[in-house]
Amino acid sequence: MKLVIASRNPKSAKFPITLELNGTPGTIRTSDVNKAIQQKFPVYYPDRQRLTTEDKKPLHVEKSLQEQGIEENATIYFKDLGAQIGWRTVFLIEYFGPILIHPIVYYLPKLFYGSSFVHSRMQTATFYMVVAHFIKRELETLFVHRFSHGTMPFRNVFKNSAHYWLLSGINLAYWVYGPWFAQGRNAAVRSDVWLYGCVAVWAWAELSNLMTHITLRNLRPPGTRVRAIPYGYGFDLVSCPNYFFEFIGWSAVCFLTTSWSAFLFNIVATGQMYIWAVKKHKNYRKEFREYPRNRTAMFPFIA
Numbered sequence: 001m002k003l004v005i006a007s008r009n010p011k012s013a014k015f016p017i018t019l020e021l022n023g024t025p026g027t028i029r030t031s032d033v034n035k036a037i038q039q040k041f042p043v044y045y046p047d048r049q050r051l052t053t054e055d056k057k058p059l060h061v062e063k064s065l066q067e068q069g070i071e072e073n074a075t076i077y078f079k080d081l082g083a084q085i086g087w088r089t090v091f092l093i094e095y096f097g098p099i100l101i102h103p104i105v106y107y108l109p110k111l112f113y114g115s116s117f118v119h120s121r122m123q124t125a126t127f128y129m130v131v132a133h134f135i136k137r138e139l140e141t142l143f144v145h146r147f148s149h150g151t152m153p154f155r156n157v158f159k160n161s162a163h164y165w166l167l168s169g170i171n172l173a174y175w176v177y178g179p180w181f182a183q184g185r186n187a188a189v190r191s192d193v194w195l196y197g198c199v200a201v202w203a204w205a206e207l208s209n210l211m212t213h214i215t216l217r218n219l220r221p222p223g224t225r226v227r228a229i230p231y232g233y234g235f236d237l238v239s240c241p242n243y244f245f246e247f248i249g250w251s252a253v254c255f256l257t258t259s260w261s262a263f264l265f266n267i268v269a270t271g272q273m274y275i276w277a278v279k280k281h282k283n284y285r286k287e288f289r290e291y292p293r294n295r296t297a298m299f300p301f302i303a
C-alpha cells in the first residue's frame, strides 16, 4: 500500500514523502510505518517519532492502520520528538544525585561549613536513611519495576533530575549536616524514643513501599505492557499505597531532623505524588468496571 507522510511544519525540507509498504491496511501496523520512516531517515528511530492522523489522534504502535481508520493513500503526520533516553536510565540518573551529594557534604564539612565538627546521632541516622532510600530506589529501578514506557526526550532529564539533585540532594544535605545540628548543639538533641521511633517508622514505610512495588511488578508479565487491578497490602485502602508509604518515610525524616529543608522536599514530593495518584485513581475507575469503589487515591479514608 501507499502512504503519504507529512510534517505539520510547513517549512520541513524532508517531508512530505511517499512510502510503499508491503501489505494492506489490515496487515500493516503503526510500528511498520515507524520502521519504514527510519529506513528513509536513520536519525528518526521509532521512539523519536510521533505519528498522528489528520485530526491529531496519536497512532497506537501495536494497532493495524485499518483499526485506526487509515486507508490506502492516506496522509499520516510525523513529528520529531528529539533525541530520546530510556526511562530506566532517567530514573538511575535522578537517584544518583542524592547518593553522590549526601556523602560529599557529610564527609567534607570543612569544605561546606568552613569548620570541622562531630556529627550528632540525628545527622548520622539521617545520612544512612537517605542514602539507603536512594540505593533502594536504584535497585528497584534495575530489578523490580517493569516499565511500560520506553523513552522520553533527552532534555527532560535535566527537568526531572532537578527535583532530586536539588531538593533532596543539595538542599537536604546542606541544611541537615550543618554545624547547627552537630553534637553538643541543643538543636540536635533527640531522646532515644524520638530517634529510634523515627527510624522504625521509616524502616516500616520503606519495606511497605518495596512490597507495593513487588505487587505492581507481579501484575505485569515480563516484556509486556499489561495493566491490572492491584490487590493486597496497602492496595485494599488506596490506589497508590506506594506513594503513601513514600510520604510516611519522608515524614519520619522530617520529624527526626526538624529541618525545614526536609519539610520543603516532602511537601513538594507529596504534592506531586498526590496529583499523580488522583490521575491514576481516576484512570483505574475508567479502565476497570470492577475496580473496588471503597479505595481512595493516596491517603486511606481521606483522599
Ligand SMILES: NC(=O)c1ccc[n+]([C@@H]2O[C@H](COP(=O)([O-])OP(=O)(O)OC[C@H]3O[C@@H](n4cnc5c(N)ncnc54)[C@H](OP(=O)(O)O)[C@@H]3O)[C@@H](O)[C@H]2O)c1
Binding pocket: 145, 146, 147, 148, 149, 209, 216, 217, 219, 220, 226, 227, 228, 229, 230, 242, 243, 246, 268, 269, 270, 272, 273, 276
Ligand atoms: N519522593 C518523590 O518525590 C517521589 C516521587 C515519585 C515517585 N517516587 C517513588 O518512586 C516510586 C515509583 O514511582 P512511579 O510514579 O513510577 O510509580 P507507579 O506509577 O506506581 O509505577 C511503579 C511501577 O509499577 C507499574 N505499574 C503501575 N500500575 C500498574 C498496574 N496497574 N499494572 C501493572 N503495572 C503497573 C509501573 O509501570 P508503568 O511504566 O506502566 O507506569 C511502574 O513500572 C514510587 O512508588 C515512590 O516510591 C518518589
